[in-house]
Amino acid sequence: MTENLVLGKKIAEGKTKIVYESTNANEVILEFKDDITAGDGLKHDVIPGKGYLNCAISAKLFEVLESAGVPTHFIKYIPPNYLIVRKVTMLPVEIVCRNIAAGHLLQRFPVKAGDPLNPPLVEFFLKDDELHDPMLNDMHMAYLKLANRDECDEIRKITLQVNDALKEFFASKGIILVDFKIEVGRDGSGRFLVSDEINGDSCRLWAETEKGKIFDKDVYRKGGSLEEVKNVYVTLYKKLIGQEPKY
Ligand code: TMP
Ligand code: ASP
Numbered sequence: 001m002t003e004n005l006v007l008g009k010k011i012a013e014g015k016t017k018i019v020y021e022s023t024n025a026n027e028v029i030l031e032f033k034d035d036i037t038a039g040d041g042l043k044h045d046v047i048p049g050k051g052y053l054n055c056a057i058s059a060k061l062f063e064v065l066e067s068a069g070v071p072t073h074f075i076k077y078i079p080p081n082y083l084i085v086r087k088v089t090m091l092p093v094e095i096v097c098r099n100i101a102a103g104h105l106l107q108r109f110p111v112k113a114g115d116p117l118n119p120p121l122v123e124f125f126l127k128d129d130e131l132h133d134p135m136l137n138d139m140h141m142a143y144l145k146l147a148n149r150d151e152c153d154e155i156r157k158i159t160l161q162v163n164d165a166l167k168e169f170f171a172s173k174g175i176i177l178v179d180f181k182i183e184v185g186r187d188g189s190g191r192f193l194v195s196d197e198i199n200g201d202s203c204r205l206w207a208e209t210e211k212g213k214i215f216d217k218d219v220y221r222k223g224g225s226l227e228e229v230k231n232v233y234v235t236l237y238k239k240l241i242g243q244e245p246k247y
Contacts (some may be wrong), residue, residue: 004078005029005082006022006023007012007021007029007031008020008021008029009149010085011028012071013046015037015041016033016036016051016197016201017030017031017197018031018033025087026087026138026188027075027084027086027087027153028084028085028087029078029082029083029084030055030082030083030085030197031081031082032050032054032058033051033053033094033195034046034047034048034050034084035050036050036201036220036229038217038221039134039221040133041129041182043221044222045220047226047228047229047230047233048186049121049233049245050229050230051081052068052079052080052081052242052245052247053082053199053233053245054197054199054201054235055077055080055081055083056077056079056080056231056241056245057198057236057237057240057241058083058199059074059083060076060084060240060241061166061169061198061199061240062198064165064166064189065162065198067165068146068161068164068165069161070158070161070194071192071193071194072193072195073086073088073187073195074086075193079246079247080246085195086187086193087187088184088185088186088187088193089185090144090184090185091147091155091183091185091186091192091241092126092127092146092181093124093126093136093141093146093147093183093184093247094124094125094127094133094181094183095115095122095125095159095160095181095183095184096122096123096125096180097123097162097163097179097180097182098115098117098121098123098125098179099117099176099177099179100115100116100178100179100204100206101113101114101115101116101225102114102145102178103179103204109231109235110200120160120163120225122156122159122160123135124136124137124152124155125140125186127183131155132133133190140151147237154192155184155192158184158192162180162182162194163180166180166203170205171208174205174207174208174209174239175205175206175207175239176205176206177203177204177205178203178204178205179203179204180204180208181202182194182196182202183195183196199236200215200216200217200232200236201217202217203216204218205236215235215239216235216236218236219232
């Protein structure tokens with residue numbers, strides 16, 4: 001067990017993370033698993049070291065957001081694969097922000113792959129694997145008591161701040177932020193904090209100079225070997241953290 005880390009009771013387990021209570025009632029501990037899934041969990045594998053790489057990358061990206069003044073749940077990274085985070089009430093919504101047309105957008109709307117989306121497109125999806133994460137508009141959000149109209153505006157505003165900060169950071173590493181998914185939670189005073197994780201599982205990342213080169217989970221979604229997928233996560237780690245992985 002990692003030094004100085006006391007894991008409390010398991011609160012929840014998802015496809016790629018476990019949430020534990022902490023000794024501090026205002027915090028929880030996230031453990032990043034080596035599991036990788038796609039197709040709402042239909043495709044599933046385990047890649048040793050993936051939890052570490054994604055946890056370290058998430059910690060780095062949360063630090064980037066905090067420096068840009070975006071409120072997040074991040075408190076501390078405990079290597080290899082734990083984050084100490086503020087306890088929030090998670091909104092069961094995936095918030096997607098798109099700068100370039102790719103992925104599911106192409107199946108739903110008459111847009112061409114690779115077309116720039118200006119201004120960026122922000123979409124809400126209900127987190128429900130069985131229903132395949134249906135898209136939500138502001139009225140669905142209010143009807144399902146997820147967020148009222150003003151809160152939807154607030155979430156979009158935060159998402160665009162995340163986009164600005166991450167786009168700039170990735171650009172400094174020669175990477176184009178095509179799109180990403182975030183989740184938010186409410187803290188004790190009802191304020192939204194960017195929560196969950198942000199890494200190659202939840203972003204589309206394209207090389208600025210090498211056409212067709214990507215640094216994200218699409219390699220897995222599109223059937224790449226587990227070795228290829230692991231290499232992508234290692235490459236992303238090296239580009240963002242600027243050193244060799246330690247574990
Ligand atoms: P999409 O084009 O499949 O809707 O994906 C948009 C972005 O959201 C992409 O960067 C991948 C990310 N994403 C997740 O993090 N989790 C998901 O379950 C899905 C469907 C997408
Ligand atoms: N996150 C979803 C899953 O694990 C889908 C995806 O990322 O493509 O199944």
